[in-house]
Amino acid sequence: MGGVLILKSKISNLFIKIVLVIIGISFIFPLFWMLTMSFKSKSEVYDNPFGLPQKWIFTNYGEALKKFNFFTYFSNSLIYTIATIIITIILGSMFAYCVSRMRWKFKDLALSYTSLGLIVPVQVVIIPIFILQRQLGIRNTYWGLILPYAAFALSSCILMLYAFFRTLPKELEEAACMDGCNIYQCYFKIILPIVKPALATQCVLIFMNTWNEFFLSFILVGKDQLKTLSVGLLGFFVSIGVSDWGQIGAAMIISSIPTVIVYLISSEHIENALTAGSILK
Amino acid sequence: MKKFYSNKVAICIFTLPTLILFTLFVVYPILPEILISLHKNDGFKSSAFVGLSNYIEVLKSPVFWKSNNNTLIIVAISTLIGIPISLLMALLIDIQTKWIKRFFKATIVFPAVLSVTVIAQMWVAIYEPQWGLLNRFLKYLGFANITMAWLSNEKTVLICVAVAFVWQYLGLNALLFYTGIKTIPKTYYEAALIDGAGFFKCSIKITIPLLQEMTKYVLFVSILGSMSQFAHVKIMTSGGPGDASRSVIYQLYYTAFSMSDFGQGSAIAVLFIIECLMITVIINKFVAREKLEF
Numbered sequence: 001m002g003g004v005l006i007l008k009s010k011i012s013n014l015f016i017k018i019v020l021v022i023i024g025i026s027f028i029f030p031l032f033w034m035l036t037m038s039f040k041s042k043s044e045v046y047d048n049p050f051g052l053p054q055k056w057i058f059t060n061y062g063e064a065l066k067k068f069n070f071f072t073y074f075s076n077s078l079i080y081t082i083a084t085i086i087i088t089i090i091l092g093s094m095f096a097y098c099v100s101r102m103r104w105k106f107k108d109l110a111l112s113y114t115s116l117g118l119i120v121p122v123q124v125v126i127i128p129i130f131i132l133q134r135q136l137g138i139r140n141t142y143w144g145l146i147l148p149y150a151a152f153a154l155s156s157c158i159l160m161l162y163a164f165f166r167t168l169p170k171e172l173e174e175a176a177c178m179d180g181c182n183i184y185q186c187y188f189k190i191i192l193p194i195v196k197p198a199l200a201t202q203c204v205l206i207f208m209n210t211w212n213e214f215f216l217s218f219i220l221v222g223k224d225q226l227k228t229l230s231v232g233l234l235g236f237f238v239s240i241g242v243s244d245w246g247q248i249g250a251a252m253i254i255s256s257i258p259t260v261i262v263y264l265i266s267s268e269h270i271e272n273a274l275t276a277g278s279i280l281k
Numbered sequence: 282m283k284k285f286y287s288n289k290v291a292i293c294i295f296t297l298p299t300l301i302l303f304t305l306f307v308v309y310p311i312l313p314e315i316l317i318s319l320h321k322n323d324g325f326k327s328s329a330f331v332g333l334s335n336y337i338e339v340l341k342s343p344v345f346w347k348s349n350n351n352t353l354i355i356v357a358i359s360t361l362i363g364i365p366i367s368l369l370m371a372l373l374i375d376i377q378t379k380w381i382k383r384f385f386k387a388t389i390v391f392p393a394v395l396s397v398t399v400i401a402q403m404w405v406a407i408y409e410p411q412w413g414l415l416n417r418f419l420k421y422l423g424f425a426n427i428t429m430a431w432l433s434n435e436k437t438v439l440i441c442v443a444v445a446f447v448w449q450y451l452g453l454n455a456l457l458f459y460t461g462i463k464t465i466p467k468t469y470y471e472a473a474l475i476d477g478a479g480f481f482k483c484s485i486k487i488t489i490p491l492l493q494e495m496t497k498y499v500l501f502v503s504i505l506g507s508m509s510q511f512a513h514v515k516i517m518t519s520g521g522p523g524d525a526s527r528s529v530i531y532q533l534y535y536t537a538f539s540m541s542d543f544g545q546g547s548a549i550a551v552l553f554i555i556e557c558l559m560i561t562v563i564i565n566k567f568v569a570r571e572k573l574e575f
Contacts, residue, residue, distance in 0.1 A: 016373055020381060024388040027452055030403045049412040091299045098295035103287045117307050123509045123530045124550040127537050128310030151306035154299060183291045212396045214512040233398045234516055252399045263394050
């Protein structure tokens with residue numbers, strides 16, 4: 001709708017404007033606070049918690065990087081996330097295409113079956129997944145986390161892509177068929193390039209969910225070498241205790257930088273992705 | 282063309298990998314879950330069949346009921362306080378000028394894109410008793426007598442954790458509502474504006490009723506999200522002090538992975554599934570179902 005309604009009174013309008021700006025700032029203030037904290041010494045955090053550092057200290061970052069295996073955790077998170085995105089997008093888009101375009105008996109049933117994933121919260125099946133992981137021999141490997149991640153990401157990916165595939169005109173495949181393409185060529189060479197924008201939105205959505213996932217990675221990953229950034233960061237906080245907030249702040253900033261960069265580059269996409277999910281209901 | 286669409290081999294290739302992966306990790310686990318909940322299981326081997334005794338143990342334990350209450354309190358805070366605030370923010374953003382809109386849209390989702398570990402730890406700093414933001418702020422306002430160690434007080438800890446959780450997703454929900462508002466056609470407002478209806482009247486009589494689809498979605502996501510709350514509790518308090526801030530999922534994790542009692546853990550999980558299903562049915566029943574076409 002956008003801008004049809006206006007407040008009649010100028011004063012209340014100004015008031016609301018100010019309140020909104022304050023609220024907006026309050027959403028980023030804590031991060032700014034952590035940033036200033038990361039440049040303070042251990043004792044200055046206590047004496048001067050809010051102001052800018054009186055003495056700028058840069059050693060917190062070096063110390064934090066020494067104790068906190070940032071690069072290991074970071075590359076683990078990257079591997080988990082990218083693998084999950086690739087598997088989910090390839091499998092999910094193929095499935096969604098097949099259900100929305102091809103003719104077979106059980107396609108409606110198959111679609112409702114996969115939408116079960118929206119109702120089953122991942123938390124409730126953690127015990128069987130833990131056991132399954134051991135039975136499949138994928139405990140303490142990258143697959144141990146990638147496969148459950150992909151399985152749980154599939155439902156919403158399939159449903160959103162299904163809605164998208166249905167809007168494509170049938171003539172696309174008819175033309176391809178005339179030209180002698182088989183179904184695989186037609187799918188990979190014609191259909192997939194057309195749905196690229198929808199796939200990009202899905203990538204962003206899966207990225208955000210997987211990169212910040214906590215529960216599964218906390219429970220399913222035993223080895224420190226394979227931990228994700230979120231869980232590794234918690235381990236670092238626990239080992240530091242509550243004594244040195246300068247280092248805690250530094251570790252928080254270091255581990256937020258990748259997400260912030262992704263957010264700044266693709267904030268438009270992220271907005272689309274976050275709201276795209278709402279077509280599911 | 283027909284042959285093209287009903288190529289059986291292709292159908293198998295396109296669907297089977299998804300069906301196998303999905304069944305293996307999402308649907309199939311419910312079966313062993315129920316089986317485990319009926320057996321004694323220490324995490325390594327399932328021994329004797331014990332019938333419903335795991336369920337009885339769980340239902341008798343006061344800690345389970347405590348964690349269940351805590352979860353319901355978190356759900357109540359996020360639905361009754363969080364969602365109305367998000368809705369109000371969305372309504373107010375909509376009447377602002379372009380640059381405020383852009384600024385707001387950029388900042389409010391920020392907490393939701395950051396890692397939950399970072400956000401939760403940030404709130405630990407806010408509640409810090411000596412130099413934390415909250416206590417300093419209260420002192421500054423002259424309320425020094427109500428400052429306290431928020432996270433180690435049994436009475437306040439749960440609310441504090443819930444606030445951190447609700448805050449993180451406040452902006453995301455507001456953005457969802459805002460997207461919903463943008464899809465309402467202007468024509469709906471014309472008559473009302475001619476009649477001289479103001480912002481508040483239009484919001485209550487037109488915008489909010491037309492937002493019911495989006496409201497239902499936000500309710501659904503936010504209730505299920507707060508039902509399965511785990512990360513904030515784990516990071517901020519580890520369920521403490523004592524068991525004051527345990528959520529159901531934390532209790533599940535604690536029973537299964539700290540006490541190595543997979544039997545009772547699974548029983549909690551099955552009870553939790555039933556609770557989630559009940560809530561889904563209730564939302565579907567009370568929030569209107571018919572789709573609005575504009």
